[in-house]
Structure formats: structure tokens, C-alpha cells
Amino acid sequence: MLQNPEDYSSKTDNELVSLTLGNQVFFAILMNRYSEKLARYVRRISNLSPEEIEDVLQDVFIKVYKNLNDFDQDLKFSSWIYRITHNQVISHHRAKSARPQMVEIDEALANRLRAEIDLNSEMASKDLQSKVSILLASLKPIHREVLVLRFFEEKSYEEISDILKKPNGSVATLIHSAKKELKEKYGKFQQ
Amino acid sequence: MENFSNKVLEIIKQKAIKPRPKLYFWARDFVLWFLVVLSTFLGGLAFSLIILFAKFQQVGLSYPRPLGKLNWLLASIPYAWLIIFFLLISFIYFNLKHFRKSYKYPAYLLILTSLFGSVIIGFITVGFDGHRQINEEFSRRVPFYGPVFDARLNSWDRPNNGALAGKVESMGNSGFVLNDLHGHEWQIIFNNENNSSEKTREVKIGQKVIINGWPVESGVFLAEEVLPWEGCRGPCHLTCPSCSSPNKPKIELR
Numbered sequence: 049m050l051q052n053p054e055d056y057s058s059k060t061d062n063e064l065v066s067l068t069l070g071n072q073v074f075f076a077i078l079m080n081r082y083s084e085k086l087a088r089y090v091r092r093i094s095n096l097s098p099e100e101i102e103d104v105l106q107d108v109f110i111k112v113y114k115n116l117n118d119f120d121q122d123l124k125f126s127s128w129i130y131r132i133t134h135n136q137v138i139s140h141h142r143a144k145s146a147r148p149q150m151v152e153i154d155e156a157l158a159n160r161l162r163a164e165i166d167l168n169s170e171m172a173s174k175d176l177q178s179k180v181s182i183l184l185a186s187l188k189p190i191h192r193e194v195l196v197l198r199f200f201e202e203k204s205y206e207e208i209s210d211i212l213k214k215p216n217g218s219v220a221t222l223i224h225s226a227k228k229e230l231k232e233k234y235g236k237f238q239q
Numbered sequence: 240m241e242n243f244s245n246k247v248l249e250i251i252k253q254k255a256i257k258p259r260p261k262l263y264f265w266a267r268d269f270v271l272w273f274l275v276v277l278s279t280f281l282g283g284l285a286f287s288l289i290i291l292f293a294k295f296q297q298v299g300l301s302y303p304r305p306l307g308k309l310n311w312l313l314a315s316i317p318y319a320w321l322i323i324f325f326l327l328i329s330f331i332y333f334n335l336k337h338f339r340k341s342y343k344y345p346a347y348l349l350i351l352t353s354l355f356g357s358v359i360i361g362f363i364t365v366g367f368d369g370h371r372q373i374n375e376e377f378s379r380r381v382p383f384y385g386p387v388f389d390a391r392l393n394s395w396d397r398p399n400n401g402a403l404a405g406k407v408e409s410m411g412n413s414g415f416v417l418n419d420l421h422g423h424e425w426q427i428i429f430n431n432e433n434n435s436s437e438k439t440r441e442v443k444i445g446q447k448v449i450i451n452g453w454p455v456e457s458g459v460f461l462a463e464e465v466l467p468w469e470g471c472r473g474p475c476h477l478t479c480p481s482c483s484s485p486n487k488p489k490i491e492l493r
Contacts, residue, residue: 069258072251079244102243109247116258120339213342 061125069116079109082126085201086133092196094137095185108136127210130203134193134211141189157200164199164227183233191226198223268339275334279353282327283360285320287370290361292317292390295470299394299402302451302464306400315394319387328353371469391468395449396420403427403460404449404468407442414462414479415442417450426459427452429479440467442477 056064056077064081067074083105090101111132119128158177161184184192190212197203197211208219250256296315304311331353335341341349364370377384385392395404396419405419414429427450429442442448447468453461465477 072248075251076244076248079247083243105243106247106250109244110251110256113251114256114259117261118259118264209343215343215345217345 062121065116065119065125068113072113075109075113078112078125082129083109086129089130089133089196089201090137092200093134093189093193094141096140100140104133104136104140108133111136123210124207127203127207130197130201130207130211131213161195161199161230179234179237183230183237186233187226187229190222191229194219194222195226195230271334271337275331278327278331278334279356280360282324282331282353282357283364284370284373285324285327286357286361287364288320288374288388289317289324290365291370291374291470292320295391296394298449298464298466298470299451302401304400304402305453306397311394311397311400311402314397315390317388317390320390324357328357331356375469391449392420398425398454398460401451401453402449403452405447407444407446407448410442410444410479415444417448417460424458427465428455428459428461429465440475440477442479446477448477 056067056074059067059077061078061081064074064078068078086105086108087101090096090104096104108129112129115132119125155177158180161180162176184195187195193212194208197208198205203211205216205219208214209216212219214222292315296312299311299315300308328350332346332350335349335353361370364373374389378389381388391404395402397403398419403417403419403425405417405425408416408418408424414427417425417427419425442465449466449468450460450462451464451466453463455461467475467477
């Protein structure tokens with residue numbers, strides 16, 4: 049256990065990676081830094097139960113720990129860990145052949161997405177949240193992922209490119225198609 | 240979340256999980272690079288052999304064919320080497336995709352890179368005549384190389400389409416006796432008139448040759464053009480100085 053973990057809270061992710069390679073105890077700081085964010089991200093792209101999310105995150109952090117020496121310092125650590133999480137969720141889905149029924153989002157996020165995609169602004173917020181949530185769950189997985197990363201996790205195009213391992217151009221195309229699919233499904237939903 | 244991180248650390252300790260050493264990742268990257276370099280090199284060799292056969296078959300393509308040029312062309316394409324070349328390009332592309340930063344580039348760029356490397360090596364190999372030597376070595380050492388890979392065996396075994404190949408057995412006044420690719424004997428009537436006096440060499444006993452010409456009758460072939468089997472740089476028609484020019488029989492194209 050670390051004596052004063054607060055002393056290390058100002059360390060950058062890259063510094064913590066180097067420290068962890070010397071002493072695994074520092075890995076706890078990285079985990080504390082990312083576990084909530086990643087849990088939220090996993091919930092948004094998969095809507096697994098809390099127990100399943102914990103299992104997925106456990107596997108993610110163990111994978112991260114095993115592959116610390118493979119971390120490319122030119123990359124952002126957050127992009128790298130998100131990438132591992134993304135891959136782990138896909139593996140989990142393949143194993144369970146599961147598809148989410150709803151994606152958990154809050155009102156603020158639903159409004160942000162509505163503004164981005166220019167959905168009917170007269171719709172009540174209460175309706176909007178659940179409708180957007182169901183709509184997101186009905187999208188193609190890759191479209192759901194890019195929308196969650198862009199509008200909920202607030203990742204840049206560069207970061208999304210690093211997480212999903214796709215060229216920047218492909219990311220832009222995917223976001224555009226994802227918005228289009230969401231709008232089309234929203235239109236059908238309204239009917 | 241602190242409980243969660245303690246739980247994960249506990250699992251790491253219990254299972255004695257350690258970070259994989261840097262050497263593991265260096266070895267992985269080295270293997271990837273090695274596979275890309277090796278496949279690019281092999282792709283280059285395959286490409287050089289495609290060029291070898293393409294150049295070789297040009298000799299036959301420019302000549303009129305009784306059964307049609309398309310018939311001859313389809314027989315002369317080096318399908319096996321083309322398949323191997325494209326398989327190697329695919330393999331290079333597949334390995335390039337696994338490089339750390341490859342995802343930043345579109346797929347077509349990676350494919351072009353794979354092609355470019357092999358094509359350059361192919362042309363370099365052709366430049367120092369390596370493709371001819373490689374083909375000869377394979378013919379000697381690899382079982383079934385000829386029937387599968389040597390496109391010439393198929394296309395130059397078509398006397399009815401004016402293409403014949405084989406070994407010179409003996410010389411005569413009007414030509415020579417040829418043992419074709421199946422071991423059948425042909426009387427080759429040599430037409431010296433069409434051979435330019437420049438850059439010609441004498442046909443020799445024991446030499447393997449290809450012949451553009453016309454089948455006169457069963458076992459008799461009029462040679463309009465005789466070239467060495469292994470090809471050569473630039474024009475290299477073979478001539479027979481001791482042969483007298485025969486009266487050329489009239490043969491009609493159908």
C-alpha cells in the first residue's frame with residue numbers, strides 16, 4: 049500500500065506507468081484514476097450489469113498491467129486504455145452474443161446529442177432521454193461506439209482514431225454515418 | 240473504487256502476474272518486420288519471374304498465330320506466379336496492418352506500399368538478370384516446377400498454333416532435327432531470310448530453342464524465327480549459316 053497516494057495524484061499517466069514498472073503499488077493510482085470513467089464508458093456501449101462491468105474492468109486492468117511495457121509513449125495513455133477496454137467489451141459480447149437493449153445516458157447527454165443531430169427540439173426531455181437511449185442501443189455497434197466516444201466521453205477525432213485504430217478520415221465518416229442512422233431511426237421511431 | 244483497485248492488485252499478487260518484458264514486444268515487432276521484409280523480397284522474385292515470362296511471351300505474341308493470338312496468350316500467362324505474387328502482397332498487407340501506427344493510414348495506401356516494395360525489388364532483380372538464373376535453378380531443383388510454373392512449356396508446345404520448342408538434336412543442310420518438349424522429333428526447315436544479320440548467333444547442337452513458324456506436315460516445321468529458350472537481352476535470333484535457303488512452301492491461314 050502507498051503511504052501518501054495524494055502525493056502522486058499530480059503525476060502524469062506516463063510517469064505513473066514508469067513508476068508501476070518499478071513497483072506495482074503505483075498501479076492502484078492509475079486504476080483509481082480510470083476505473084469510474086471506464087465503467088461509465090462500458091455501461092454506455094454495452095449496458096452490462098454492474099457485476100459484468102466489474103469483470104470486464106478487472107480483465108482490462110490485468111491486461112493493461114501485463115502489457116505496460118508495450119505502451120507507446122507517443123500515444124495518450126487514456127487512448128490506450130480505452131482501446132483495451134473497447135476490445136475487451138467486444139470479446140465479452142462475442143462470448144455472450146449479447147446486444148444491449150438500452151444504453152444508459154443522462155438528460156444532459158441526451159440534450160447534447162439532440163443538439164448535435166438536430167432532433168425535434170419540441171420533444172419533452174423525459175421522453176428524449178429514454179428515446180435517445182433506446183435509439184442508441186438500436187444502432188450498429190460501431191456507430192454507437194463513435195457517438196459515445198465523441199459526444200459522451202468527449203474524445204477528439206485523433207483520440208477516437210487511436211482508440212478504434214482507424215484513420216482520422218474513417219472516424220469522420222463513421223460519425224457522419226452514425227448521426228445519419230440515428231436520425232433515420234428517430235424518424236421511424238416517431239412514426 | 241479503492242476496493243476494486245485493491246481487489247485487482249490482490250489478483251495480480253496471487254497469480255504472480257508480471258508485466259511482459261520489453262524483449263517480448265521487441266521480438267514480436269522484429270518477427271513482424273522480418274515477415275514483411277521476407278514477403279516483400281519473395282514478392283519481388285515472383286514479380287521478376289512474371290516479367291521474365293511476359294518478356295519471353297512477347298516474342299511469341301508479335302508473331303501471327305494460325306489458331307489466334309488470344310488462344311496463345313491465354314496459354315502463356317504465368318498463372319501460378321501471379322497467384323503467388325498476389326498471395327504474398329496480401330500477406331505483406333496483413334502484416335503491415337499490425338504495425339503500431341498502420342491504422343492511421345487508409346487500406347489502399349498499405350496495399351500500394353506492399354506492391355511498391357515488391358515491384359521495386361522485382362525490377363532490380365531483372366536489372367542484373369537474376370530472374371533468369373532463379374528460373375533455371377528452380378527448373379533444376381524443384382520437382383514439377385516446369386509443368387506448374389514455367390508458362391513457356393504450355394505456350395511453346397503448340398505446333399498447330401505455330402509455336403514449337405525443344406532441343407536441337409542434329410544439324411542438316413536445310414535445317415536441324417528438334418526433339419520437342421514431349422520427346423517427339425521434328426524436322427525443322429530453317430528460313431534464314433527473315434533473320435537480320437545483326438545480333439544473330441548460330442544455333443548449336445544440344446541447345447534448347449523456341450521456334451515461331453508454321454507446321455508444314457506431320458513432323459515437319461518451317462522455322463521463321465528461332466530464339467534461345469532462356470531468352471536474352473535485346474534481339475538474339477539464331478541462324479544457321481551452313482543451311483541453304485529452301486523454297487518456302489505456301490501455307491494458307493484459316
